[in-house]
Amino acid sequence: MLTHTDIWAALDSLARDHGLTASALARRAGLDPTTFNKSKRITREGKPRWPSTESVAKVLDATGASLGQLLVYIDDSVPSENGKGPTIPLIGSAQAGDRGYFDDAGYPCGGGWDEIPFPEVGDNNAYALEVSGDSMEPLYRDGDIVIVSPAASVRRGDRVVVKTIEGEVMVKQLIRQTAKRIELASLNPAHSGRSFATEEVSWLARILWASQ
CATH class of the missing domain: 1.10.260.40 (lambda repressor-like DNA-binding domains)
Known part of the structure; x- marks a missing residue:
């Protein structure tokens, strides 16, 4: 860990x-x-x-x-059983919207994942998401890697990855979450925030780390 x-x-x-x-x-x-x-x-x-x-x-x-x-x-100080450093799954943000990469709770599943070296973060289901496009600038740029933990508790102000029922995947800041709605702020001032009914969101998970 x-x-x-x-x-x-x-x-x-x-x-x-x-x-x-x-x-x-x-x-x-x-x-x-x-x-x-x-x-x-x-x-x-x-x-x-x-x-x-x-x-x-x-x-x-x-x-x-x-x-x-x-x-x-x-x-160097976190050896693994096979002599190599620990790794976590890596997927592109465009792929993340496809079926088969996540289960209904937002945990990585199935095949097709690449892997990158990364120390254990206390969540066996943590994964890396590669940012594509400019919608998350200036905080996250095209090619940046964010480390996501489906098991981490999510609080107001956290940066999160959100996947909608329609398959849209986005990185936003959580502004408010109630039993009925999820309010999100955009990380790029050129893009507006989003608001969803709870049933429109498949899952959201907290970002723990970013390469930037």
Whole structure:
């Protein structure tokens, strides 16, 4: 299972391999120099804190590293039974609308999936979705990979993948969910939000990670 320590250790290793301290890495990424300090890795309540997706994305952009390269640091400490790092299914967003890739609850099923290396995220049914088109810009661009967890709880403000009964697949931000309706905001200001009756939505699942 992927832990807070795994991610922080990977960032430390990335900084070291670029001849930087954690503070210098944060500055290069345009972040507050204290962003990656040891004290920022624990909440005031003493609980482990995850680095934000945005800060990780800025670090990758600043260093020229890819998400795959960052995962190598993590995979080095997460061996699998066959000697290879763990993998998760990968599917294109266009394919996601087809029948046969997901069951009625939004869990990946059947064949036709590619696979990519990715540490365990606490959900055996987590999968990767490759973004296509520009409808999710500027947050997600064509070719970006988002990691989706069907088992994760979904709350207001979360970024989610939604599939309608008609087979349309979209990435939105959840604004409101009631017993009768699901209200979604678009990630691209050029596109309007969407509102669905609950029975019009096949499933929605929370985005845990994005390559960007």
